[in-house]
Amino acid sequence: MGRVIGIDLGTTNSCVAVLENGQPAVIPNSGGYKTTPSMFAITQDGKRLVGHLAKRQAITNARNTVFAAKRLIGRRFDSDEVQRSAKLCAYEIARGSNDDARIVIGGKSFTCPEISAFILREMRRVAEEYLGEPVSEAVITVPAYFNDAQRQCTKDAGKIAGLEVLRIVNEPTAAALAYGMNRTGHEKIAVYDLGGGTFDISVLEMSEGVIEVLATAGNTFLGGEDFDRRIVEHLLAGFKQSEGIDLSGDPMALQRLKDAAEKAKCDLSARERVEVNLPFIATGSNGPVHLSMEITREALERLVDDIVRSTLKIVDQCLQDAGLPKGELDQVILVGGQTRMPLVQQAVAEYFGKRPHKGVNPDEVVAVGAAIQGETLVTKDENLLLLDVTPLSLGIATFGGHFAKLIERNTTVPVCKSHIFTTTRDNQSAVKIRVLQGESDVAQENDLLGEFVLSGIRPARKGEPEIEVSFDIDANGIVSASARDQATGKEQSITVNATGTLSEEEIQKIIEEQELYEVQLKE
Amino acid sequence: MAEGPRERTARLLAEGLELFGHDRIDEAIARWREVLALDPNHREARDYLESAGATVSSADRRALAAQALALAEQGDAEQALAMLRAATARTPQDLETQAAFDLLRAHGFAKDRARLGGLGGRPRLEVGREKLLSFDLPPEAGFLLSLLDGKTRIEELLTVSGLDAFDTLHLLVRLQQAGIVEIAA
Numbered sequence: 001m002g003r004v005i006g007i008d009l010g011t012t013n014s015c016v017a018v019l020e021n022g023q024p025a026v027i028p029n030s031g032g033y034k035t036t037p038s039m040f041a042i043t044q045d046g047k048r049l050v051g052h053l054a055k056r057q058a059i060t061n062a063r064n065t066v067f068a069a070k071r072l073i074g075r076r077f078d079s080d081e082v083q084r085s086a087k088l089c090a091y092e093i094a095r096g097s098n099d100d101a102r103i104v105i106g107g108k109s110f111t112c113p114e115i116s117a118f119i120l121r122e123m124r125r126v127a128e129e130y131l132g133e134p135v136s137e138a139v140i141t142v143p144a145y146f147n148d149a150q151r152q153c154t155k156d157a158g159k160i161a162g163l164e165v166l167r168i169v170n171e172p173t174a175a176a177l178a179y180g181m182n183r184t185g186h187e188k189i190a191v192y193d194l195g196g197g198t199f200d201i202s203v204l205e206m207s208e209g210v211i212e213v214l215a216t217a218g219n220t221f222l223g224g225e226d227f228d229r230r231i232v233e234h235l236l237a238g239f240k241q242s243e244g245i246d247l248s249g250d251p252m253a254l255q256r257l258k259d260a261a262e263k264a265k266c267d268l269s270a271r272e273r274v275e276v277n278l279p280f281i282a283t284g285s286n287g288p289v290h291l292s293m294e295i296t297r298e299a300l301e302r303l304v305d306d307i308v309r310s311t312l313k314i315v316d317q318c319l320q321d322a323g324l325p326k327g328e329l330d331q332v333i334l335v336g337g338q339t340r341m342p343l344v345q346q347a348v349a350e351y352f353g354k355r356p357h358k359g360v361n362p363d364e365v366v367a368v369g370a371a372i373q374g375e376t377l378v379t380k381d382e383n384l385l386l387l388d389v390t391p392l393s394l395g396i397a398t399f400g401g402h403f404a405k406l407i408e409r410n411t412t413v414p415v416c417k418s419h420i421f422t423t424t425r426d427n428q429s430a431v432k433i434r435v436l437q438g439e440s441d442v443a444q445e446n447d448l449l450g451e452f453v454l455s456g457i458r459p460a461r462k463g464e465p466e467i468e469v470s471f472d473i474d475a476n477g478i479v480s481a482s483a484r485d486q487a488t489g490k491e492q493s494i495t496v497n498a499t500g501t502l503s504e505e506e507i508q509k510i511i512e513e514q515e516l517y518e519v520q521l522k523e
Numbered sequence: 524m525a526e527g528p529r530e531r532t533a534r535l536l537a538e539g540l541e542l543f544g545h546d547r548i549d550e551a552i553a554r555w556r557e558v559l560a561l562d563p564n565h566r567e568a569r570d571y572l573e574s575a576g577a578t579v580s581s582a583d584r585r586a587l588a589a590q591a592l593a594l595a596e597q598g599d600a601e602q603a604l605a606m607l608r609a610a611t612a613r614t615p616q617d618l619e620t621q622a623a624f625d626l627l628r629a630h631g632f633a634k635d636r637a638r639l640g641g642l643g644g645r646p647r648l649e650v651g652r653e654k655l656l657s658f659d660l661p662p663e664a665g666f667l668l669s670l671l672d673g674k675t676r677i678e679e680l681l682t683v684s685g686l687d688a689f690d691t692l693h694l695l696v697r698l699q700q701a702g703i704v705e706i707a708a
Contacts, residue, residue: 280665
C-alpha cells in the first residue's frame with residue numbers, strides 16, 4: 001500500500017504533506033519551497049508551466065497564465081464570481097458546453113478541473129520525488145463553503161491528476177485537525193484563514209477526537225494579492241511623482257513591481273522598513289532610470305488597514321451564524337501566509353480579546369491536517385471522527401418557484417434526510433425534481449445541482465400521491481438524491497451531476513490528452 | 524572629380540523627390556530604384572517607394588538578403604541582423620527576407636548557446652548594486668537580471684522571460700561578457 005498525501009489546493013498557493021512515523025512532514029518542491037503557486041501557463045512556444053515558473057512570467061505572459069482557477073471551479077459561467085473573475089483576469093474565460101466556465105489559453109480551451117489537475121499533478125510529482133515511490137491516493141482540502149459542484153469538480157481534478165481522492169476535507173477542519181493533533185479536551189476554536197486570494201472564517205467545536213464545523217463565512221475575492229496590489233499602486237504613484245514616468249502599461253516593469261511588492265510585504269512582517277530597488281526599470285531622456293523607494297511597516301499598514309478591517313465584519317457574521325459570543329471561543333488559529341502580517345495578528349487579537357495561537361505554520365497547517373486525515377482513513381483510526389457540516393442548505397424547487405429546504409446549512413455530514421411531497425394536478429403521472437443548494441427562498445436564486453423526473457405515478461387526485469424525496473450528503477459533502485412514489489414503490493435515484501463536473505468518458509479523454517502531451521515533450 | 528556612391532545616392536534621392544513633387548511619379552520611382560540598386564537596404568529610398576505606391580522588387584529583396592548574409596559571414600552579424608530586422612518589419616510578408624533573418628538568428632542562437640556553455644547553466648548576478656548601476660543597460664536587461672536567482676537554468680529563463688529567445692540569449696551573453704553575470708554549471 002502506497003502513502004496517502006494531503007494536499008491543500010489553494011487559490012494562490014498549494015502545499016503537500018505526508019505523515020512519516022506519525023509525524024507530519026511538509027514536502028518541499030525542487031526549488032526548496034514548501035508552497036507552490038497554483039498557477040498554470042502556456043508559453044509562446046507551447047510549453048506548459050506549473051508553479052513557480054508559471055508565476056515568474058505571469059505578468060509578461062498574462063493572457064496565457066491562469067491563476068485563481070479555484071474561484072471558477074464548479075461555477076456557472078453566468079455566476080457573479082465568474083463574471084467578476086472575467087473582469088479581473090487577463091486570461092480568457094468562456095462559456096462551456098454545460099454552462100460551466102472554461103479557460104482559454106494558448107489557443108486551447110480547458111475545463112477548470114483540468115487546470116486544477118495540472119496543479120495537483122505537480123504536487124503529486126513533488127511528493128513522489130521526496131518519497132521516492134509512486135503516490136496514488138490523496139486527501140484534498142476545499143473551502144468549507146464549497147458546494148456540491150465545486151467538490152465534485154475537485155474530485156474530478158484529482159482523478160485527472162492520477163489520484164484517488166480518499167476524502168474531500170474542509171480547509172478549516174483540516175487546520176483544526178493539525179492544531180488538535182495530540183490534544184484532548186473540549187474546545188471551541190475559530191479558524192481565521194487569510195490566504196493569497198480568499199478569506200475564510202470558521203468556527204469549530206473539538207471534543208475528544210470529534211471535530212464539528214459550527215459555521216463558516218468568507219469572501220472569495222479578498223486576500224494577500226490585494227495587499228500586493230496596494231503596494232504596487234503605491235510604488236507606481238511614487239515613481240511617477242519622482243521620475244515623471246508611468247510604468248502601469250509596461251508588463252516587464254509590472255512583473256518586477258509585483259515580485260518586489262510581495263517580497264517587501266513579507267519582509268515587513270519581520271522588519272520596520274525595507275528598501276525596494278529595481279534598477280534599469282525604464283529608460284528616460286538621460287539614460288537608464290532606477291526605482292528606489294523605502295516602505296515602512298507603518299506605511300504598509302495605512303495602505304491595507306481597510307482590507308484587514310473588512311475581514312472582521314465577516315467574522316461577526318460567522319459568529320452570529322454559530323450563535324457564539326466571541327468570548328466563548330477558546331482559541332483562534334491563524335491560517336494563510338497573509339496572517340503573518342503583524343497588523344492582521346493585532347487586529348484579530350483585539351477583536352477576539354485573545355492572542356491567536358502560534359503553534360501551527362499558517363502556510364502548511366491545512367496540508368498537514370489533510371495528511372493526518374489521510375493517515376486516519378488508511379489506518380482506520382477510530383479515535384478520530386471528523387464531523388463536517390454542509391455549508392449550504394439543500395432542497396428542491398416547489399410549486400410557485402419556492403425553495404423547500406430539506407437539509408439546513410451547517411448540518412453535520414454525512415447526513416440523509418427525506419421528505420414527503422405530493423402532486424399539484426389531478427392525475428399527474430410524473431414529477432420533475434429540481435435539486436438546489438443555497439439560502440434563498442426563491443428557487444432560481446439558488447444553485448441548481450441537477451434535476452430528474454419520477455414518472456409512473458399512479459393516477460390520483462392532486463395532493464393524494466405521496467412522493468418521498470431523500471437526500472444523501474456523504475462525508476465529502478457530495479450530494480446524491482432519490483425519489484420514491486410510496487404507492488407504487490417506483491424509485492429514481494441520481495448522483496447529482498452539477499455544473500462543470502465531467503463524465504467518466506471526458507475525464508478519460510483529458511487523461512489521454514495529457515499523457516500524449518508528456519510523451520511529445522519527452523520526444 | 525568623379526561622383527562617389529554616397530553623393531550619387533543623395534543626388535538620386537533628391538532628384539526623385541523633385542520629380543515626385545512635379546507629379547512625375549514614374550521617373551521618381553526610377554530614381555529611387557537606382558538608389559536601391561546601389562544600396563538595397565536604403566531606408567529612405569524604400570520608404571519613398573512605398574509612399575509612391577511602388578513595390579520593392581523581389582530582386583531588390585533578394586539582393587538585401589544576400590548582402591545581409593555576406594555581412595554576417597564577414598563577422599558583422601549585428602549589422603546584418605539590424606538590416607534584416609528592419610526589412611522584415613517593413614515587409615513582413617516577404618518570405619525570402621524572413622528566411623534569411625531566421626537563418627541568421629538560428630546561427631546566432633547556436634553561437635550564443637556555445638558561448639554560454641549550453642542552456643543548462645544557472646546564471647547569477649556577479650556585481651554589487653553600486654557597480655551594476657554604473658552600467659548603461661536597457662530595461663530588458665534590468666528585467667532579465669531580476670529573474671536571476673542562481674537556481675534557474677538558462678533554458679527556463681528563456682521560457683519565463685517571455686522575451687524573444689534569441690534576444691534574451693544574446694543579452695545574457697552581453698551581460699556575461701561585461702562581467703555582470705556569471706554562469707554556474
